[in-house]
Amino acid sequence: MKKIGLLISAFIITLGMPAISQAFVDDEACLMCHKYPKMGRVTSEGFQKSYYVMPEVFSKTVHRNVPCRDCHYYIKQLPHRPVEEGVRCDRACHSITNPSTGKPFNHKSIYNTFKESVHGREKKETGLENDKPYCIDCHTNPLYNPDEDVPPPHIIERCVVCHEDDKFANRWYNHTSRRIREVKRDSQEIVALCSRCHEDQEMLQRHKKAADEEGREIGEKYVIAAESYKKSFHGKVAQYGDKNVANCLDCHASAENYYMSVHELLPSRDPKSPVNAVNRTKTCQKCHETADQSYAMIDPHPTFRKELNKFNYYSETVYNWVGNVALFALMLMSLVETIGRKRDGVSWALRRGTTWRGRGFRKNKR
Amino acid sequence: MKLSEEASGVLSTFLRQYKIPEKDAKELEELVSIMPSDRKQIYKNVVSNPVGDLFRYSIHIRIQHLLTFVTFLLLAFTGLPIHYGDAFWALPLNGLLGGVDVTRVVHRTLAAVMVFSMVYHVLGLLAGSIQRISQGRFDIRRTIIPILKDARDFMADMSYFAGGRENRPEMDKFMYKQKIHYFAAAFGNSVMVISGSSFLFPEFWNSILPVEYASNFQEFMRLSHPHEALLALLVIAFWHWYNVHLAPGRFPMQWTYLTGKLTREHQIEEHFMEYLRNLAELPNERAYLRGVLLEKGLQSPTAAEDAMQNTVFADYREYLANKEIEARTAAAEEVGSVEEGR
Numbered sequence: 001m002k003k004i005g006l007l008i009s010a011f012i013i014t015l016g017m018p019a020i021s022q023a024f025v026d027d028e029a030c031l032m033c034h035k036y037p038k039m040g041r042v043t044s045e046g047f048q049k050s051y052y053v054m055p056e057v058f059s060k061t062v063h064r065n066v067p068c069r070d071c072h073y074y075i076k077q078l079p080h081r082p083v084e085e086g087v088r089c090d091r092a093c094h095s096i097t098n099p100s101t102g103k104p105f106n107h108k109s110i111y112n113t114f115k116e117s118v119h120g121r122e123k124k125e126t127g128l129e130n131d132k133p134y135c136i137d138c139h140t141n142p143l144y145n146p147d148e149d150v151p152p153p154h155i156i157e158r159c160v161v162c163h164e165d166d167k168f169a170n171r172w173y174n175h176t177s178r179r180i181r182e183v184k185r186d187s188q189e190i191v192a193l194c195s196r197c198h199e200d201q202e203m204l205q206r207h208k209k210a211a212d213e214e215g216r217e218i219g220e221k222y223v224i225a226a227e228s229y230k231k232s233f234h235g236k237v238a239q240y241g242d243k244n245v246a247n248c249l250d251c252h253a254s255a256e257n258y259y260m261s262v263h264e265l266l267p268s269r270d271p272k273s274p275v276n277a278v279n280r281t282k283t284c285q286k287c288h289e290t291a292d293q294s295y296a297m298i299d300p301h302p303t304f305r306k307e308l309n310k311f312n313y314y315s316e317t318v319y320n321w322v323g324n325v326a327l328f329a330l331m332l333m334s335l336v337e338t339i340g341r342k343r344d345g346v347s348w349a350l351r352r353g354t355t356w357r358g359r360g361f362r363k364n365k366r
Numbered sequence: 367m368k369l370s371e372e373a374s375g376v377l378s379t380f381l382r383q384y385k386i387p388e389k390d391a392k393e394l395e396e397l398v399s400i401m402p403s404d405r406k407q408i409y410k411n412v413v414s415n416p417v418g419d420l421f422r423y424s425i426h427i428r429i430q431h432l433l434t435f436v437t438f439l440l441l442a443f444t445g446l447p448i449h450y451g452d453a454f455w456a457l458p459l460n461g462l463l464g465g466v467d468v469t470r471v472v473h474r475t476l477a478a479v480m481v482f483s484m485v486y487h488v489l490g491l492l493a494g495s496i497q498r499i500s501q502g503r504f505d506i507r508r509t510i511i512p513i514l515k516d517a518r519d520f521m522a523d524m525s526y527f528a529g530g531r532e533n534r535p536e537m538d539k540f541m542y543k544q545k546i547h548y549f550a551a552a553f554g555n556s557v558m559v560i561s562g563s564s565f566l567f568p569e570f571w572n573s574i575l576p577v578e579y580a581s582n583f584q585e586f587m588r589l590s591h592p593h594e595a596l597l598a599l600l601v602i603a604f605w606h607w608y609n610v611h612l613a614p615g616r617f618p619m620q621w622t623y624l625t626g627k628l629t630r631e632h633q634i635e636e637h638f639m640e641y642l643r644n645l646a647e648l649p650n651e652r653a654y655l656r657g658v659l660l661e662k663g664l665q666s667p668t669a670a671e672d673a674m675q676n677t678v679f680a681d682y683r684e685y686l687a688n689k690e691i692e693a694r695t696a697a698a699e700e701v702g703s704v705e706e707g708r
Contacts, residue, residue: 233565233588236451239451239452240451240466240467240470241465241466241467242467288568288569290569290573291569291572292569292572292573293577294572294573294575294576294577294580295568295569295572295573295580297572297577297578297580297581298568298572298580298581298584298585299581299584299585302585302588309585311582311585311586312585312589315585315586315589316589316593319589319590319593320593323593323596323597323600326550326597326601327597327600327601327604327605330546330601330604330605331604331605333524333543334604334605334608334609334613336524336527336528337523337527337613338613338614339527340526340527340528340529341527341613341614341615342614343529344406345410346614346615347614347615348614348615348617349615349617349618350414350416350615350629350631353413353414353415354410354411354412354413354414354631355414355614355615355631356409356410356411356631
């Protein structure tokens with residue numbers, strides 16, 4: 001009996017232990033603390049932050065081969081000091097070699113492009129600049145598709161003929177197949193992502209006010225970009241769940257160099273922007289092949305605000321008035337007719353061959 | 367009854383256009399003279415069949431109405447949940463059809479049926495008008511085309527309802543209310559088709575529009591489609607359905623849209639001009655009305671004087687006599703020319 005009891009206890013204890021993947025090697029002993037689900041704190045702004053690392057999940061992400069301290073370079077001792085700056089994405093990952101250059105891998109190229117864009121910022125910013133998104137505001141640490149856990153054996157079997165290490169073959173397969181399949185967010189996800197900031201009226205008004213005060217040019221639709229997109233055809237179709245409808249990036253980023261371009265978004269007044277007046281027709285033609293200059297004039301951010309589109313504002317006002325007046329005039333006419341005919345003695349239904357059974361209460365003038 | 371100038375005009379045209387035999391015209395003359403000048407006395411005393419007595423709409427018009435109202439209601443039923451996609455009531459309506467993607471396809475398909483119905487109607491109208499013109503039977507007063515008399519009828523009718531007149535105006539086959547409704551529907555349908563097609567074929571519309579108006583056009587269409595739809599739905603629900611289903615005397619419904627016939631009392635009350643034509647054309651109707659007037663003692667006390675004043679019949683007799691003389695002369699000339707030829 002005792003043995004059975006011990007076995008059950010051991011089983012329960014085992015269930016309660018954090019599962020550590022065999023694939024993930026914690027050489028730096030980070031999991032010593034970060035394996036605990038309740039590892040976290042509440043920031044001075046009141047946000048709950050979790051520092052829990054799930055090794056079995058992390059081991060399936062694109063960064064799974066990067067040792068923690070390649071990114072968290074400021075950790076020099078254990079237990080470590082409070083983190084001041086956090087991860088910067090422009091640092092080189094010393095443990096990973098870029099196979100194309102033989103040098104330590106880094107994201108500097110895309111990082112520098114991003115910094116030049118309208119969203120560009122440093123990791124640590126204050127004031128208005130701090131409202132801008134940093135890399136991790138858009139990029140998570142994406143998982144490889146679970147279906148790719150076991151790459152097709154016939155491919156790996158062939159790779160290991162020369163490359164010996166099947167781990168390398170698996171990594172190569174995961175990496176390349178992900179790019180070949182063009183894994184990217186669908187329209188709804190991109191709109192939701194952009195709307196996180198572009199729908200925050202408090203933040204938008206803050207920036208608009210600052211630009212106005214400084215005499216800086218700012219797009220007239222800046223404060224209604226997300227709201228007006230959602231009312232447009234594109235926005236509605238995206239909301240209905242169409243995955244291919246034009247989202248923010250389809251128009252505001254260049255199709256020719258999409259992955260780089262989404263990091264260098266420019267205001268529409270910049271001649272290099274795909275939505276600048278000179279490029280707009282070409283941008284529309286990406287989806288609407290027969291689009292011409294007239295077509296490109298259709299406003300993808302329609303609004304009925306008086307200060308932004310007087311034509312729309314007054315059209316809607318006139319429509320409302322005409323509609324209401326017409327409806328009430330017709331109903332009034334029916335009311336007058338009903339009273340008049342009832343007074344004349346008409347009953348509601350035609351029975352026994354007539355509707356004029358009633359005597360009526362109309363006074364005959366004669 | 368002493369016929370009004372307008373009624374005389376309508377009757378005169380009809381007698382000539384439809385070549386009503388002299389015997390029938392004589393019968394009609396006698397009947398009209400004994401009709402009481404208070405038309406209320408006529409429509410209040412006749413017996414009507416609820417499903418209709420007098421022919422009004424051809425099978426084509428009935429099919430067009432059926433196609434239009436079925437597609438209209440289904441278009442509203444599918445279009446509103448598409449437009450108000452995030453409203454609490456839109457989700458289950460879209461879900462009912464299998465999701466908004468299906469609703470959109472159904473909406474477009476129904477729109478195509480409605481466009482077909484419109485085309486069918488316009489072609490039918492054109493064909494009917496051409497036929498009538500070629501037969502010499504076209505009378506603009508009998509059509510849906512608005513004329514100045516409609517404005518006068520409207521004022522007179524309102525005056526009657528307010529107690530300012532003894533009788534409702536003598537209205538033709540289509541009264542002012544029906545003309546307002548018809549043109550509102552025609553305008554609304556056109557707006558819906560143009561705006562709907564601008565959503566479906568924006569490239570086409572913008573390729574034929576000048577650059578400076580392209581954006582305004584598209585946005586105006588986007589505004590028009592739901593506004594017009596909602597207005598049409600409300601007008602149908604609160605006005606048209608009221609008029610044909612709920613108004614006094616029409617409850618629970620007029621059968622005209624199914625049988626193509628209108629009740630006798632309705633025809634006399636609201637389409638008196640058309641009733642005069644019916645009397646001219648239908649011997650049975652003349653016999654029926656004469657019977658009612660005699661049976662109920664409704665004959666006009668001034669019948670003899672009225673008959674003297676209704677010169678339309680004397681004019682028609684003269685017209686027929688002249689026609690006969692013309693025909694005889696033509697025949698004699700023909701015989702003469704044949705004999706000369708010999």
